[in-house]
Amino acid sequence: MYAQMVRSDAASVRSIEEMEPRERAFQQRIDEGQKIEPKDWMPEGYRRTLIRQISQHAHSEIVGQLPEGNWITRAPTLERKAILLAKVQDEAGHGLYLYCAAETLGISRDEMYDQLHSGRAKYSSIFNYPTLSWADIGCIGWLVDGAAIMNQVPLQRCSYGPYARAMVRICKEESFHQRQGYDILVTMCRKGSDQQRAMVQNALDRWWWPSLMMFGPPDTDSVHSAQSMAWKIKQNSNDELRQKFVDETVPQAKYLGLVIPDPELAWNEERGAHDFGEPDWNEFLAVLNGNGPCNRERLGARRAAWADGAWYREGLMAHAHKRVAGVAAE
Ligand SMILES: [Fe+2]
Numbered sequence: 001m002y003a004q005m006v007r008s009d010a011a012s013v014r015s016i017e018e019m020e021p022r023e024r025a026f027q028q029r030i031d032e033g034q035k036i037e038p039k040d041w042m043p044e045g046y047r048r049t050l051i052r053q054i055s056q057h058a059h060s061e062i063v064g065q066l067p068e069g070n071w072i073t074r075a076p077t078l079e080r081k082a083i084l085l086a087k088v089q090d091e092a093g094h095g096l097y098l099y100c101a102a103e104t105l106g107i108s109r110d111e112m113y114d115q116l117h118s119g120r121a122k123y124s125s126i127f128n129y130p131t132l133s134w135a136d137i138g139c140i141g142w143l144v145d146g147a148a149i150m151n152q153v154p155l156q157r158c159s160y161g162p163y164a165r166a167m168v169r170i171c172k173e174e175s176f177h178q179r180q181g182y183d184i185l186v187t188m189c190r191k192g193s194d195q196q197r198a199m200v201q202n203a204l205d206r207w208w209w210p211s212l213m214m215f216g217p218p219d220t221d222s223v224h225s226a227q228s229m230a231w232k233i234k235q236n237s238n239d240e241l242r243q244k245f246v247d248e249t250v251p252q253a254k255y256l257g258l259v260i261p262d263p264e265l266a267w268n269e270e271r272g273a274h275d276f277g278e279p280d281w282n283e284f285l286a287v288l289n290g291n292g293p294c295n296r297e298r299l300g301a302r303r304a305a306w307a308d309g310a311w312y313r314e315g316l317m318a319h320a321h322k323r324v325a326g327v328a329a330e
Pocket residue numbers: 061090091094170174
């Protein structure tokens with residue numbers, strides 16, 4: 001998920017009988033599948049949880065451009081370069097839609113940027129890993145965008161209108177991203193040299209476990225899920241989505257002739273699903289808390305971009321003030 005650890009401000013989910021009348025009416029609307037819109041009354045916890053989730057999601061889209069941006073100048077052909085450029089631009093667009101959706105809940109964009117730049121806001125742990133070869137770009141599209149789709153398709157039905165609507169276009173673009181990644185790998189694995197195939201296997205070995213971590217901690221440790229589920233901000237549990245991702249990805253890896261780096265991975269006839277090993281949750285927490293291989297670099301790049309753009313933002317404001325002054329003088 002692009003928002004892996006969202007606190008929901010609720011120790012436990014209250015029953016409908018325990019709620020005051022307007023909260024009860026709000027919960028009933030959600031239960032009936034109605035959308036909540038920005039001007040509707042909503043519990044403070046719902047508002048704060050959504051702000052956290054949508055802004056984490058937005059930050060992830062923006063920071064997520066950095067690992068791939070590294071390869072725009074190194075793409076192997078002009079066509080691959082144009083495709084990657086378009087993909088990275090899409091991610092900027094996703095970030096901007098989502099900042100807009102969060103703004104409807106009463107937080108300003110400056111505040112969200114400040115939370116990111118000061119290190120108070122989180123973004124997906126996956127973007128703190130380095131992109132060492134061109135095969136990494138294929139793996140990111142295939143696995144990272146693939147995991148994002150798995151998480152984001154249900155969000156199109158989330159209870160908050162602006163978030164749900166933003167997800168519709170985002171999901172369409174994510175499926176293009178996933179295919180472009182897989183296409184890179186098909187070319188390398190099925191038409192490439194042994195060396196290229198080895199490059200892809202090496203990339204898969206590095207990206208597999210961090211991709212599984214994108215779904216967040218196991219359900220047993222995921223203390224904030226129940227309230228988010230009741231509010232329909234979240235519709236599936238972390239483990240459910242992780243399972244779905246593994247089941248869909250295994251045959252795709254087989255087609256490429258790759259080995260998933262998990263000795264416990266096996267088809268379970270009884271469950272009709274794959275059994276698989278446990279990601280290293282200590283690594284997940286370390287990366288989430290700022291100690292992954294590229295956390296400092298990523299945050300440094302965002303801070304520098306913000307500082308470098310100051311003259312431009314000031315210019316726009318000066319121009320806007322001049323225009324307002326001009327209108328007032330007429
Ligand atoms: Fe995206």
